Amino acid sequence: xxxxxxxxPIAERRVLRPIAPTGVWSWITTIDHKRIGVLYGTTAFIFxxxxxxxxxxxxxxxxxxxxxxxxxxxxxxxxxxxxxTMIFLVVMPLSAAFFNYVVPLQIGAxxxxxxxxxxxxxxxxxxxxxxxxxxFVAQTVPxxxxxxxxxxxxxxxxxSAGQDFWVVGLQVLGVASLAAALNFLVTIVQLRAPxxxxxxxxxxxxxxxxxxxxxxxxxxVIAIALFELMFDRLFGTNFFNTIGGGDPILWQHLxxxxxxxxxxxxxxxxxxxxxxxxxxxxxxxxxxxxxMVYAVAGIAFLSFTVWAHHMFTTxxxxxxxxxxxxSTMLIAVPTGVKIFNWISTIHGGSLKLTxxxxxxxxxxxxxxxxxxxxxxHASPPIDxxxxxxxxxxxxxxxxxxxxxxxxxxxxxxxxxxxxTGRLLDDGIxxxxxxxxxxxxxxxxGPMHFLGIDGMPRRIYTYPANMGWDMWNLxxxxxxxxxxxxxxxxxxxxxxxxxxxxxxxxxxxxxxxLEWTIPSPPPAYNFAVIPEVHSRDPFWLQKHPELAxxxxxxxxxxxxxxxxxxxxxxxxxxxxxxxxxHEAHGDVHVHMPDPSYWPPIAGLGFFIAGLxxxxxxxxxxxxxxxTGIGLLTVLVAIYGWSLExxxx
Amino acid sequence: xxxxxAAPPITPAAPPAxxxxxxxxxxxxxxxxxxxxxxxxxxxxxxxxxxxxIVYRGKWQQTxxxxxxxxxxxxxxxxxxxxxxxxxxxxxxxxxxxGDLKRLKIWLLxxxxxxxxxxxxxxxxxxxxxxxxxxxxxxxxxxxxxxLTGFHGTHVSLGIIWLLSLYTLARRGxxxxxxxxxxxxxxxYWHFVDIVxxxxxxxxxxxxx
Numbered sequence: 087x088x089x090x091x092x093x094x095p096i097a098e099r100r101v102l103r104p105i106a107p108t109g110v111w112s113w114i115t116t117i118d119h120k121r122i123g124v125l126y127g128t129t130a131f132i133f134x135x136x137x138x139x140x141x142x143x144x145x146x147x148x149x150x151x152x153x154x155x156x157x158x159x160x161x162x163x164x165x166x167x168x169x170x171t172m173i174f175l176v177v178m179p180l181s182a183a184f185f186n187y188v189v190p191l192q193i194g195a196x197x198x199x200x201x202x203x204x205x206x207x208x209x210x211x212x213x214x215x216x217x218x219x220x221x222f223v224a225q226t227v228p229x230x231x232x233x234x235x236x237x238x239x240x241x242x243x244x245x246s247a248g249q250d251f252w253v254v255g256l257q258v259l260g261v262a263s264l265a266a267a268l269n270f271l272v273t274i275v276q277l278r279a280p281x282x283x284x285x286x287x288x289x290x291x292x293x294x295x296x297x298x299x300x301x302x303x304x305x306x307v308i309a310i311a312l313f314e315l316m317f318d319r320l321f322g323t324n325f326f327n328t329i330g331g332g333d334p335i336l337w338q339h340l341x342x343x344x345x346x347x348x349x350x351x352x353x354x355x356x357x358x359x360x361x362x363x364x365x366x367x368x369x370x371x372x373x374x375x376x377x378m379v380y381a382v383a384g385i386a387f388l389s390f391t392v393w394a395h396h397m398f399t400t401x402x403x404x405x406x407x408x409x410x411x412x413s414t415m416l417i418a419v420p421t422g423v424k425i426f427n428w429i430s431t432i433h434g435g436s437l438k439l440t441x442x443x444x445x446x447x448x449x450x451x452x453x454x455x456x457x458x459x460x461x462x463h464a465s466p467p468i469d470x471x472x473x474x475x476x477x478x479x480x481x482x483x484x485x486x487x488x489x490x491x492x493x494x495x496x497x498x499x500x501x502x503x504x505x506t507g508r509l510l511d512d513g514i515x516x517x518x519x520x521x522x523x524x525x526x527x528x529x530x531g532p533m534h535f536l537g538i539d540g541m542p543r544r545i546y547t548y549p550a551n552m553g554w555d556m557w558n559l560x561x562x563x564x565x566x567x568x569x570x571x572x573x574x575x576x577x578x579x580x581x582x583x584x585x586x587x588x589x590x591x592x593x594x595x596x597x598x599l600e601w602t603i604p605s606p607p608p609a610y611n612f613a614v615i616p617e618v619h620s621r622d623p624f625w626l627q628k629h630p631e632l633a634x635x636x637x638x639x640x641x642x643x644x645x646x647x648x649x650x651x652x653x654x655x656x657x658x659x660x661x662x663x664x665x666x667h668e669a670h671g672d673v674h675v676h677m678p679d680p681s682y683w684p685p686i687a688g689l690g691f692f693i694a695g696l697x698x699x700x701x702x703x704x705x706x707x708x709x710x711x712t713g714i715g716l717l718t719v720l721v722a723i724y725g726w727s728l729e730x731x732x733x
Numbered sequence: 734x735x736x737x738x739a740a741p742p743i744t745p746a747a748p749p750a751x752x753x754x755x756x757x758x759x760x761x762x763x764x765x766x767x768x769x770x771x772x773x774x775x776x777x778x779x780x781x782x783x784x785x786x787i788v789y790r791g792k793w794q795q796t797x798x799x800x801x802x803x804x805x806x807x808x809x810x811x812x813x814x815x816x817x818x819x820x821x822x823x824x825x826x827x828x829x830x831x832g833d834l835k836r837l838k839i840w841l842l843x844x845x846x847x848x849x850x851x852x853x854x855x856x857x858x859x860x861x862x863x864x865x866x867x868x869x870x871x872x873x874x875x876x877x878x879x880x881l882t883g884f885h886g887t888h889v890s891l892g893i894i895w896l897l898s899l900y901t902l903a904r905r906g907x908x909x910x911x912x913x914x915x916x917x918x919x920x921x922y923w924h925f926v927d928i929v930x931x932x933x934x935x936x937x938x939x940x941x942x
Contacts, residue, residue, distance in 0.1 A: 199763045199767070200763070200767065264774060268767055268770050268771055268774065269767075271766075271770050272763055272766050272767050272770060275758065275759060275766060276757040276758050276759060276761070276763050276766060277757065277758065278758040282758075302770060302773060302774045302777075303773070303774065303777050304777075305774075306774055306775070306777035306778040306780075306781060307777055307780075307781045309778065309781075310778055310781035310782055310785070311781070313880075314785065314880065317869070317876070317880060321869055321870065322869070322870035323869055323870055323875075323876040323880065324870065324872060324873050324875075324876045325785065325873070325876055325877070325880075330870070330872055330873060330876070331789070331792070331793065331794040331795070331872050331873040332789075332873055332876070333788070333789075336785065336788055340781060340784075340785070343781075724898075
């Protein structure tokens with residue numbers, strides 16, 4: 087084990103694992119959760135730009151009727167890649183970036199439970215992301231939509247390798263997501279600082295916890311569905327092949343058993359971020375904390391009971407349709423609880439309208455609109471009308487862009503100073519917010535009207551006399567406005583690197599533990615592991631006068647009189663004053679060493695994926711390549727398990 | 734109070750002697766919690782595959798159907814071997830916990846050997862089914878049967894590799910009483926795979942169509 091801040095003795099010790107503190111190699115072998123968080127975030131932002139460009143191309147094609155910029159095949163490829171990219175390569179990894187960077191800091195840990203597994207997750211994610219996008223290089227892009235319904239995905243109807251890129255890419259991405267989710271579950275269960283009981287955890291940590299449970303239970307189902315599809319395409323099995331007796335509807339059941347929890351995997355982290363930001367900028371604690379926690383858990387449970395509302399038009403029968411309609415409407419209840427709690431958090435607070443606060447308010451308002459159109463779809467007769475129209479496109483962009491992206495961008499503005507030590511410019515941030523807000527509503531608002539007017543989704547062009555011309559023009563102008571907003575964001579980021587204002591440890595007067603340590607935090611995070619005695623520990627330490635009835639009640643320690651105020655403070659955050667004290671356990675900060683094996687294992691999955699991709703063309707080369715890839719993974723696992731420690 | 738942000742330089746530490754096992758919030762070992770969580774996830778893997786089997790069960794448009802080919806006494810014997818391997822696994826864990834490395838090695842090998850008997854039986858059974866006209870692409874029966882049982886067989890095979898790796902470590906003297914957790918975690922996985930076989934054997938072989 088390396089000992090941080092001990093410069094000299096390294097030369098004398100046996101060095102068996104990489105030790106470079108800076109440079110490219112140090113990033114490749116890093117197992118520091120903060121660096122891995124930065125890697126996730128950077129990668130996700132690059133894919134956000136790619137997915138955004140795909141969307142802009144589509145909006146340009148649809149700007150006027152009978153446009154010929156794109157052909158139907160190109161358009162199919164673009165909407166498939168846009169959806170898949172935004173879900174698996176943008177919103178999920180951007181959430182994972184915050185899980186990585188913020189959760190260990192919020193629970194007072196020095197790293198995640200399994201740092202090398204964490205690095206493995208990132209490199210495997212990158213492998214999957216590249217495999218998915220290799221279709222652009224091979225000029226055969228997946229083109230069956232992000233849910234790739236059977237049986238159009240069978241080899242007979244999609245003979246090109248495009249669908250294989252989708253299957254293999256998603257399978258590898260699933261491995262990465264599962265590994266990461268298992269890691270975060272163990273981290274949150276096991277590595278909380280002393281006194282941080284479950285009901286004292288910050289809400290973002292809670293949503294990470296619940297999201298990880300959803301990933302752990304939902305991703306196996308898509309893995310099996312992809313596995314079955316891969317077998318159908320490569321080995322002639324009959325899971326979804328009607329000629330062999332298979333039923334394409336099985337794919338829909340499996341896909342949506344994963345797919346609906348996935349929707350909450352995408353939105354819960356953003357909800358957690360908003361629940362962190364709104365209290366800080368309203369200058370009062372989160373309203374109804376226990377109800378927020380129960381609502382998240384309730385949404386997660388219900389998310390497994392609603393999958394067939396994506397399938398009302400397949401003819402499920404009256405009983406199944408009624409059940410799924412009812413359970414879908416029920417999910418609006420915990421969602422409503424959250425929305426009213428956010429509003430109540432703002433109510434009566436002294437609101438500071440900084441960019442993160444604006445983004446969060448944007449989240450709450452736009453998500454509410456998307457939620458309302460979601461409840462409309464819960465009604466089977468209405469859903470039958472809306473199926474495959476632009477109304478559905480409008481709905482899910484209001485929850486996933488108006489919701490998830492606004493929330494995640496709020497998180498970027500909120501935690502950027504903690505990560506880089508510099509503040510993003512608030513004026514430019516507000517400009518970005520308003521451009522986004524206007525552009526977003528111009529783009530997706532009119533799609534409600536287009537959908538009601540009968541415009542189907544996924545058509546590459548439309549005739550001029552349908553009454554769709556004006557709203558399509560408006561939507562395209564809105565899309566360009568969104569593009570401009572992102573350019574403003576890139577400018578803001580670049581400006582910050584050049585002459586950003588220094589943030590200090592606690593620029594927002596924060597409530598949670600990550601603001602008690604320097605920005606950017608040292609590798610070991612906490613010199614002394616803090617001891618937690620309340621919810622919002624840092625806030626109460628700074629503002630003991632605010633330890634009001636409301637707060638004591640929220641921690642369940644209702645005592646009358648002044649003496650309980652002392653109980654609510656957190657004496658143990660003053661690092662170093664009693665640094666050698668026995669009660670704090672280990673003052674020598676031992677951090678695990680970097681490792682070569684996680685990126686090697688990720689590379690192994692990449693090679694194995696390439697093998698599967700060429701399987702339809704050449705059997706032996708494919709077997710060889712897959713074998714080499716899996717062998718690399720196996721060797722990496724052995725190397726990893728038997729790896730010595732430096733020193 | 735803001736001064737808390739300035740952390741003092743960390744005291745240079747003597748090279749640490751202890752292992753990676755830290756104090757945890759629950760008092761449980763991290764790796765053990767990871768294995769339990771993974772097994773929860775694995776339930777969903779098998780759940781999706783078993784569901785795929787049940788969806789088509791009895792609606793096969795093929796001859797022979799899986800149930801016409803099953804030789805239940807034969808498969809019962811290999812299932813018995815697999816279940817007995819769980820007993821050997823328990824004895825291996827008990828051996829390392831009391832520091833009896835000789836019996837640890839014996840029982841690890843026994844567990845892996847019984848697993849190999851199961852896998853050998855499965856390969857033989859699959860070959861027979863192929864000869865009688867059911868393979869991976871024969872209707873939905875062949876497809877779902879082979880993929881479900883094959884997925885389980887892959888689990889058993891990975892478990893055997895794991896057990897033999899532990900045996901190699903034990904032979905080299907790298908596995909001792911203080912590392913009994915390594916055997917315990919492998920055991921968790923092994924027992925899980927056995928329990929899944931009880932479910933698959935019941936649903937696929939024993940229940941009449």
